[in-house]
Amino acid sequence: MIEIEGISKRYDATTVVDDVSMVIEPRTIAVIVGTSGSGKTTLLRMINRLVEPTAGVIRLDGADNRSLPGYELRRSIGYAIQGHGLFPHRTVAQNIATVPVLLGWDAARIKRRVDELMTLYQLDPQAFGPRYPHELSGGQQQRVGVARALAAEPNVLLMDEPFGALDPIIRNKAQEDLLAIQKRFGTTIILVTHDMEEAVHMGDKIAVMDAGKLVQYARPAEILAKPASAFVETLVGASEKPFRLLSLGRVRDAVETGAAEGEAIPADTSQRDALAELLWSGRPALPVTGADGKPLGRVTVDGLVKRAARPT
């Protein structure tokens, strides 16, 4: 659990982060969204004390984050940034091993962990371990960056626009990978982005920041349904709202009884993608199949349209 209490950061006359308080539950993903200059990155960097706050307290599992020297605190918190920041003079394996080496793990344990993470991220340890970062594609570099952040098994992972430099297709894959890994390790993730789409897709809760202030901190559905201010409304994008709401749900929750013609949709497709498929194929309904391939029922345009309406 991360408790942020009355945190402010001022540089001379300008206040970058203004009295922000929020609680991030363990094993969840909190996404901080805002325009550039909203103070979201500064807020993130105060959690691992890359920036020292002017006022306020941040507690990690009850302990003040100033109870350790900054560098020791940072070794216990994963940190992944935009453009990954891999060390160009070190191999992929050495990059991933950075924090374990700093913590003085023995060589066998480090190798085990590096191999485990590389396998998890679909990078063959034999083939990719001895390569240098510049020999990898953008998507591979990004995966190595996240693997490095997770290497010392941190409970908390901070991510500053980690997918910002990726093209849309690789970004989707990277987001899915992160969600899967978060489920597996139960890591608490705080992710900064300016992309509302990403926030709705990734976040258990979304924190919207504007001009240094925390404007709204709520579950995605609530942010979409009841934006706290005109700013949040703009950020959500009025015309996008119903589709974003649909993207939160899976087809399995919208299944109706009955049969339909056409190619079946897997039950874990998002409702938004299902609607797109229905509209594009010009059919009023499509069959749904479960993970085992068995038919579950059907999904209809009418049913989805109802779900896209403002929740009451």
Add this chain to the structure above:
Amino acid sequence: MKEAGVKAWLPSLLRLALVVLLIAFVTNPGWFEPLLKPLTESNAPAIYNQGSLLTLTLLHLRTVLIATVAATIVAVALAILVTRPAGVEFLPLSRSLVNIGQTFPPVAVLALAVPAVGFGEKPTLIALFLYGLLPIFENALTGLTTLPANVVEAARGAGMTGWQRLVKVELPLSAPIILGGIRLSVVISLATATIGSTVAARTLGEVIIAGLLSNNLAFVLQGGLIVAALAVLIYDGLSTIERYTARRMGQETA
């Protein structure tokens, strides 16, 4: 394909030939006497005869090596110091100090150093040391101040201390640029060291000066050519190391 192969090998071949030629010349200068004989007048000796060329070459290299190592240590240490948060205010001061070292002509340094430390190798070392500081310092400064921001940020975020960042990230990343400064400094020193023989330092300058005094073109030429060959080979060798370190990091070299 074959043509590209020949092109790639040609520089290495030339280098090898130059090394062989240089070693042959300083160990057995007598072999080359017929070549140099036409340059002498009235039966003067064609090969330097007041000392072994090999000894002089080694002493020349030793002088340059000592001066460059000292200049590297001081310049890099200074560059590290003024790029730490605590040392930033000394940046302008150290810059001007090092610049003075460069503007001072080596001959003037020799003239001033002789009364203080006497004749011989010492004044030469002082002159070379002062002269060699600037290129190394400037390059080290460039290297340490133009590190990619997100890499430095990642090093901090991973929990490296200031010292660990310097040793594990900042110095390795600026190594190619610092090496470039050392390369410039070495080449300048190789040439400048010849002047040291005016104050009795034992360098290849001795051969050139002896040639000038006795109007013996063969002496001047052989002294000059050995220094030139050394400069070309060392420049080349250091460039190769630089390119290797830079390429390993995926940097394009100019």
